[in-house]
Amino acid sequence: MKGEAGAGMEDDPFIFPNETPHSLTEHICATTLHEGEAGWTPLWWWLGLGFALSLLGMGVISVAWLFYAGLGIWGIDWPVAWGFDILNYVWWIAIASGGTFISALFFLLRAPWRTSLNRLAESLTLCAALCAAIFPILHLGRPRFFYWLFPYPNTMGLWAQFRSPLVWDFFAILAYVLCSIVFWYFGLLPDLATLRDRAQKRWQRVFYGVLALGFRGSGQQWRHYQPVYGVMAALMAPLVVSVHSIVGMDFAGGATPGWHSTQFPPFFVFGAALSGFAIVLMAVIPLRPAMGLQPYITSRHINILGCLLLTSSLCVAYAYVMDVFSTYYGPDSADRVMFAFRLHGLYAPIYWGTIVLNIVFPQLLWWRTVRLNQPVIWLICLGVLIGMWLERFQIIVSSLARTQLLSAWGQYTPTVWEWSLLAGSIGLFLTTFLLLVRFMPMLAMAEMRTMLGNRP
Amino acid sequence: MIIAAFATESALHEAAVELRRDRACRVETYGAAPPSGMGTSSILPLVMLGGGMVGGVGGFGMQVYATTLAYPQDIGGRPDFSWPSYIPASFELAVMGAILAGIIGYFIAVRLPRLYDPVDEAGSMQDVMTGGHVAVVRGADNGQVRDTLARHGALRIEEIGP
Numbered sequence: 001m002k003g004e005a006g007a008g009m010e011d012d013p014f015i016f017p018n019e020t021p022h023s024l025t026e027h028i029c030a031t032t033l034h035e036g037e038a039g040w041t042p043l044w045w046w047l048g049l050g051f052a053l054s055l056l057g058m059g060v061i062s063v064a065w066l067f068y069a070g071l072g073i074w075g076i077d078w079p080v081a082w083g084f085d086i087l088n089y090v091w092w093i094a095i096a097s098g099g100t101f102i103s104a105l106f107f108l109l110r111a112p113w114r115t116s117l118n119r120l121a122e123s124l125t126l127c128a129a130l131c132a133a134i135f136p137i138l139h140l141g142r143p144r145f146f147y148w149l150f151p152y153p154n155t156m157g158l159w160a161q162f163r164s165p166l167v168w169d170f171f172a173i174l175a176y177v178l179c180s181i182v183f184w185y186f187g188l189l190p191d192l193a194t195l196r197d198r199a200q201k202r203w204q205r206v207f208y209g210v211l212a213l214g215f216r217g218s219g220q221q222w223r224h225y226q227p228v229y230g231v232m233a234a235l236m237a238p239l240v241v242s243v244h245s246i247v248g249m250d251f252a253g254g255a256t257p258g259w260h261s262t263q264f265p266p267f268f269v270f271g272a273a274l275s276g277f278a279i280v281l282m283a284v285i286p287l288r289p290a291m292g293l294q295p296y297i298t299s300r301h302i303n304i305l306g307c308l309l310l311t312s313s314l315c316v317a318y319a320y321v322m323d324v325f326s327t328y329y330g331p332d333s334a335d336r337v338m339f340a341f342r343l344h345g346l347y348a349p350i351y352w353g354t355i356v357l358n359i360v361f362p363q364l365l366w367w368r369t370v371r372l373n374q375p376v377i378w379l380i381c382l383g384v385l386i387g388m389w390l391e392r393f394q395i396i397v398s399s400l401a402r403t404q405l406l407s408a409w410g411q412y413t414p415t416v417w418e419w420s421l422l423a424g425s426i427g428l429f430l431t432t433f434l435l436l437v438r439f440m441p442m443l444a445m446a447e448m449r450t451m452l453g454n455r456p
Numbered sequence: 457m458i459i460a461a462f463a464t465e466s467a468l469h470e471a472a473v474e475l476r477r478d479r480a481c482r483v484e485t486y487g488a489a490p491p492s493g494m495g496t497s498s499i500l501p502l503v504m505l506g507g508g509m510v511g512g513v514g515g516f517g518m519q520v521y522a523t524t525l526a527y528p529q530d531i532g533g534r535p536d537f538s539w540p541s542y543i544p545a546s547f548e549l550a551v552m553g554a555i556l557a558g559i560i561g562y563f564i565a566v567r568l569p570r571l572y573d574p575v576d577e578a579g580s581m582q583d584v585m586t587g588g589h590v591a592v593v594r595g596a597d598n599g600q601v602r603d604t605l606a607r608h609g610a611l612r613i614e615e616i617g618p
Contacts, residue, residue, distance in 0.1 A: 022587050025488070029586070151518060163531045168544040169481075171515075175548035186559055192487065194585040201542075206464045214570035217584050221566045222490040227498045228558045235508075239551045246544055310511040448490045 014113050016158035016295035021449040022297065029198040031291055032441045042288060045438060052430035062417050063138065071141055073417045075433010080400040080412035085139030087392045088422055090247055092132035092277070092429075093173070094268070094388060097240050098276020099125030102178065102185070104236035113304050115451050116297045119444045120190075120287070121280050122184045127432040128279070129177045131425045136173065138421070143409070165253040172246040179239055183232050189215045190225070190446035244272040258339035263322050270315040275388040276357065277309045278381040283433070285378045287442065296443055299372065306371040320359065338402040341396055346401075346411060350394045358388025386404035418431065435447065457599050457617060458593045460610040465492065468589040471608035481596035484582045486575075503561040504554040509552020516546040578614045584607035 015024075034041055066073060076083040099121035106114035137146045149170040151160050160167045192212035199205045248268035251259040261267075284302065288294050327339045342351045345366060361383050364370045371377065399413045436442075462468040468485055475483045485491060495513075519542040523529070528536045563569070575581050580590045583588075593601050598615065605613055 021489070025586055149524060151468045157527065159527040161531065162523055162545060163520045163534060163538055163541040165544075171545040171548040175552040176595065178552060180514055182555050186562075189586065190488070197582055197585040209571065213568045214573065215568065215585075216489055216573065216575070216581070217486045219487075219491055222487075223566075224498045224500055224562055224565050226490055228500045228504070228562050231501050231504050232555055234557055235504075235551050235554055237546075242544070242551075246548075249544070300554075326461075440486050448488060453489060453492070 011301040012298045014298060014300060014435070015448070015452065016298070019452065021452045023149045024443070024448055024452060025194060025296075025445055027439050028443050028445050029195060030193060032439070033199055033201075033204055035200065041265040041438070042290070045434060049434050050426050051353075054432055055427025056431050057424075057427070058420045061425055062420040062424055065360040065417060066138060066421070071139075073397045073411045073415060075415045075418060077410070079403055079408050079410045080397055082139075082396050083412055084398060084414050084418035084422060085135050085429075086250075087389070087396050088425055089132050089395060090137035090268075090392045090396075091140075091389050092135070092425065093176075093247060094272035095181070095279045095385070096125045096128035096132060096276070097244060097272035098278070098280045099123070099128075100183075100236055100240040101273055102274055102280060103183070104233040104240065106232040107230075108237055112451070113301050114446045115444060116301055117280065117284065117305075119448070122180070122187065122281060122435070123433065123436045123440065123442070124279055124283055125180050126184055126202050127436070129180050129434060131429050133146050133173055133270050134428075135423070136169070150177065165249040169250050172243045176239060176243045179236060181451055183236055184228060186232060187447075188440065189213070190217065191441045191444065193217065194445055195441065196198060199292045204310050208350065220395050228236075241269055241270075244269040250398075256399050257332065258306070258327075258342070258395065261323070261326060262451050263319060263326065267316075268289070269318040269390055270312060271391065274309065274312040274316050275385055277305055277312055277387075278384040281305045281309065282381045284387070285374050287437070291437070291442065293443065296448065301453075302374060302377065303368075303371050306356045306365050306377055307379075313359060313365075313384070317359045320355065325351070329416065331343060334402075334404040338399060341402045342398045345398070346396050347410070350390045351398070354391040354394060357383040359389060361387075361431055372443060457575070457615070458598055458605065459575060459578040459606040459614045459616055460591050460593070461583065461612040462589040462591070462609065463611055464521055466591050467609050468591055469479055469493075471605055471610070472591055474604055474608070475496040475591070475596070475601065478596055478600075480603070482594045484592045484594075486581070486590040486592065488585050488587050498565075500558060500561050500565060507557020507561075508550045510557075512550030514547050514553075515549030516542050516560030519545065569609075574617050577616045579610055580614060 042390045102121040103118035193215040196208040245265035248264035250262035327335045524536045
């Protein structure tokens with residue numbers, strides 16, 4: 001048995017054998033250009049967009065009120081001065097990483113399964129990185145001065161404080177967002193040219209023609225394209241690791257119980273991989289039937305992503321164990337008090353929820369029958385995303401709520417404006433992703449044509 | 457110029473090889489995928505290395521200047537020149553410099569953006585990015601070129617412009 005029935009999933013091809021470069025191009029172009037039988041703007045897309053825009057509207061109202069009334073509308077205060085703002089930033093930037101891991105790291109490893117997934121994964125990266133980038137700006141007391149972080153010549157004679165991990169973070173976000181856009185767009189260039197040549201409607205020819213910038217597939221264009229794309233991938237792989245390491249150093253750089261740890265950079269990279277693979281799986285599973293992508297994204301891809309999810313979950317489990325070990329083996333009593341608070345204090349359900357959703361449930365993926373069951377995998381991924389959000393909450397809030405001084409202990413309760421901002425960021429993510437799904441090819445046609453052309 | 461469409465990449469490749477023996481003949485092939493056996497000799501990786509070095513060294517130098525000359529500050533008793541703190545931002549700027557050098561260098565090397573090119577007038581060019589195989593021949597005797605292309609099984613031969 002093969003494919004969806006799945007007993008022999010390891011024997012499944014990465015692309016169905018009856019697919020040719022021409023059939024692939026036709027199918028993806030027809031889907032993207034909304035033509036023929038594959039042409040679509042189905043009801044689910046409109047419903048999804050309506051839902052996403054309603055969430056986005058909540059976020060816009062929340063941001064407008066924030067700009068008007070200031071940070072006092074949030075639940076943050078001393079000692080918990082970081083709340084949903086930084087929590088959501090770290091959560092989104094971690095989600096963004098999955099696409100880069102798949103498109104860059106596995107490109108370097110020459111993994112054949114990556115070709116079917118990289119465009120989708122990179123698109124998810126862009127949308128999530130966009131959501132992540134807005135939070136650090138919003139959490140500034142004076143967001144209109146966010147550019148003060150950038151070292152530019154100014155009459156005040158001021159410079160950024162280059163010894164601060166928060167300034168490193170600014171450079172990391174800037175580099176990651178900018179490089180992700182460039183990497184995504186550069187990979188898209190040949191496909192935009194394909195859509196330009198295939199489009200029937202004038203507005204589509206103009207739209208894709210302008211975006212394709214005149215790429216025509218000449219030998220010279222291909223000769224330079226390959227090495228540049230390869231070097232970009234080679235750079236994106238360490239970049240994504242560095243970004244999450246620096247996010248980890250935002251915390252490790254502070255002398256706060258539970259944060260001041262050398263394991264934080266790799267710990268954050270593990271978490272980023274886990275949530276990144278989860279979001280890719282969550283997108284792939286419904287989009288396969290919805291866009292007719294089953295011939296190109298087979299159950300073998302789902303299986304591989306499931307294995308990657310399990311592996312990254314085990315890495316995160318190791319980090320959690322080391323967190324406990326270093327706390328109780330180490331000399332700092334404040335660390336132990338804080339950790340006890342995590343285990344059975346006010347926020348204990350959040351800590352144990354993190355363990356269950358990030359570590360316990362993904363262990364089901366050891367069983368092939370579970371990896372074959374797409375609804376179950378989807379639910380595990382949803383659990384992982386919620387679990388990663390809870391993990392950020394417990395790292396940020398429980399550490400700040402139990403600092404070294406008893407007199408400085410406190411707690412944090414998010415307000416409706418913080419919840420609406422989180423909903424708004426989810427709305428922004430869904431809106432941008434749905435627009436990309438609607439107007440951009442979700443498979444890297446040029447790469448897949450090469451792969452199909454080389455198939456024995 | 458003469459523009460010819462071929463059914464297969466191998467036919468296109470053979471025709472191009474033969475035409476290129478005439479030094480006066482400038483041949484460019486077009487296809488939806490990188491030509492098989494194509495060399496990947498490009499100066500752009502070196503350009504990216506240069507961009508990365510400019511980004512990295514420039515970023516490091518900027519931080520040294522800012523913290524030692526322009527705006528020295530006592531931060532937790534660290535020395536003004538606390539170089540380990542400069543590494544993260546320098547790395548990010550190096551990657552950014554390399555990737556921006558890559559895409560800008562690519563556009564310069566292949567002369568993009570170029571929304572109009574005379575070759576677009578040929579009908580064959582409409583099929584290139586959807587799976588066609590096309591050769592564009594300039595600067596040679598048109599009669600001889602046509603004969604060569606026909607011998608290699610060109611499906612369609614067009615003559616465009618002067």
